[in-house]
Amino acid sequence: MSLATDNSAFSPAAAESAYLAGPREFFSLLKPRVMSLVILTALAGILIAPHGVHPVVGFAALTAIAIGAGASGALNMWWDADIDARMARTRLRAVPSGLIAPREALGFGLTLSFLSVMSLALIANMLAAALLAFTIFYYVVIYTIWLKRLTPQNIVIGGAAGALPPIVGCAAASGSVSLDSIWLFAIIFMWTPPHFWALALVKARDYERVGVPMMPNVKGADRTRLEILVYSLLLAPLGLVPWFTGVGGWLYGVAALGLGLGFCVHAVRVYLVRDGLDANKRAMALFGFSIFYLFSLFGLLVIEHGFGLLARWGL
Amino acid sequence: MSAVSSDPTGGLTPAQLRNRRLRNIAIGLAVAFLAALFYAITIVKMAPGLILKGAS
Numbered sequence: 001m002s003l004a005t006d007n008s009a010f011s012p013a014a015a016e017s018a019y020l021a022g023p024r025e026f027f028s029l030l031k032p033r034v035m036s037l038v039i040l041t042a043l044a045g046i047l048i049a050p051h052g053v054h055p056v057v058g059f060a061a062l063t064a065i066a067i068g069a070g071a072s073g074a075l076n077m078w079w080d081a082d083i084d085a086r087m088a089r090t091r092l093r094a095v096p097s098g099l100i101a102p103r104e105a106l107g108f109g110l111t112l113s114f115l116s117v118m119s120l121a122l123i124a125n126m127l128a129a130a131l132l133a134f135t136i137f138y139y140v141v142i143y144t145i146w147l148k149r150l151t152p153q154n155i156v157i158g159g160a161a162g163a164l165p166p167i168v169g170c171a172a173a174s175g176s177v178s179l180d181s182i183w184l185f186a187i188i189f190m191w192t193p194p195h196f197w198a199l200a201l202v203k204a205r206d207y208e209r210v211g212v213p214m215m216p217n218v219k220g221a222d223r224t225r226l227e228i229l230v231y232s233l234l235l236a237p238l239g240l241v242p243w244f245t246g247v248g249g250w251l252y253g254v255a256a257l258g259l260g261l262g263f264c265v266h267a268v269r270v271y272l273v274r275d276g277l278d279a280n281k282r283a284m285a286l287f288g289f290s291i292f293y294l295f296s297l298f299g300l301l302v303i304e305h306g307f308g309l310l311a312r313w314g315l
Numbered sequence: 316m317s318a319v320s321s322d323p324t325g326g327l328t329p330a331q332l333r334n335r336r337l338r339n340i341a342i343g344l345a346v347a348f349l350a351a352l353f354y355a356i357t358i359v360k361m362a363p364g365l366i367l368k369g370a371s
Contacts, residue, residue: 020330020331020334021334021338022333022334022337022338023337023338023340023341026338026341054359054363056355056356056359057356057359057360059352060352060353060355060356063352119349122353122356123356
C-alpha cells in the first residue's frame with residue numbers, strides 16, 4: 001500500500017467487510033504456497049543442525065517459523081493491496097477484492113508476527129526468535145515497503161528474506177548458525193532471481209502498469225535473459241556444495257547434478273528463444289522447473305536426514 | 316443515550332453470520348492446538364526422554 005497511491009478502488013468494499021471473510025480467506029493471506037516452501041527449507045535447516053533436536057520441539061519450532069512466514073505474507077498483501085488490485089495475477093486476492101479490509105490484514109499480520117516470534121523464543125531460543133523477527137522485518141519493510149518499488153534489484157536483495165528459513169531452523173534446533181545452513185541460504189538466494197525473473201518476463205506489462213521496476217521492464221527482456229542465465233550457471237554448482245560438505249548424501253548429489261544441468265538447459269532456452277508465444281512458454285517452463293528444483297533439493301535433504309533421525313529414535 | 320438494538324444478528328447477513336461462526340471455530344481450534352503444543356513442549360523440556368526415547 002503506497003502512501004502516494006489512491007486506494008479508493010477497493011476501500012469502500014473493504015470497509016463493509018467486517019464479517020465478510022471466512023477462515024479460508026484469512027488462510028489465503030498467509031500465502032500457503034510460499035509457506036510450504038518455507039516449511040520445507042526450514043525443516044531442512046532443523047534436520048541438518050549439528051546437535052539435533054527433540055521432535056516435539058522441532059515440530060513446534062517449525063510451526064512458529066511457518067506462522068512467521070505467513071504473517072510476512074499477510075503484511076505484504078496489506079501493503080501491496082493497491083498494486084495487487086491492478087494486476088491480473090493478484091487482483092482476486094482477499095484484500096484487493098474487498099473480502100478482507102486492509103486494517104484486518106494488518107492486524108492479522110502483526111498479531112501472527114508477534115505470536116510466532118514470542119513462541120519461537122519460548123520453544124527454542126532467543127537467537128532463532130531474533131532471526132525470525134529479522135526475517136519478517138526484512139521481507140515486509142526492506143523488501144515490500146522499500147525496495148520493491150524502488151529498484152530492479154528488488155528481487156536480488158529482497159531474496160535474502162526468503163533464503164533465511166534454513167538458518168532460522170538451524171538456530172532453533174542447535175542455538176547456533178552453522179556453515180551448512182549458510183550454504184542452504186546461498187542456494188535459495190541464488191535461486192530467487194532466475195525464478196522470479198522468469199515469471200516477470202511473462203508478466204512484464206502487469207508490473208510496468210503498476211510501476212514496479214522489475215528487471216524486464218527497466219533493463220529490458222534481453223538483459224533479463226542474460227542475468228537469468230548467469231544466475232543459473234552460478235546456482236548449478238552451488239547446489240552441489242551440500243554434497244561436497246557431506247550434508248547431502250549420494251542421492252542428493254546425483255539429483256543436484258541432474259537438476260542443476262536441467263536448470264541451466266532451461267535458462268539457455270530462455271536466453272535463445274526471445275520472440276513470440278514460444279518465448280513465454282520457455283520462461284514459464286523455467287519458472288515451473290525452478291520450483292521443482294528447489295522442492296526436490298530440499299526434499300531430498302529432508303528425506304536423507306529424516307531417515308537418519310528415525311533410526312536414531314528407534315522408529 | 317442511544318437505544319440498544321434488539322436485532323440479535325447485529326444487522327449481519329446470513330453469509331456474514333456463517334463466516335463469523337466459522338472464524339470463531341477456527342480461532343478456537345487454533346488456540347486449542349497451541350495449548351496442546353505448549354503442554355507437550357513443557358513435558359519435553361522437563362523430561363526429554365518421556366515422549367520419545369533417544370531424543371535429546
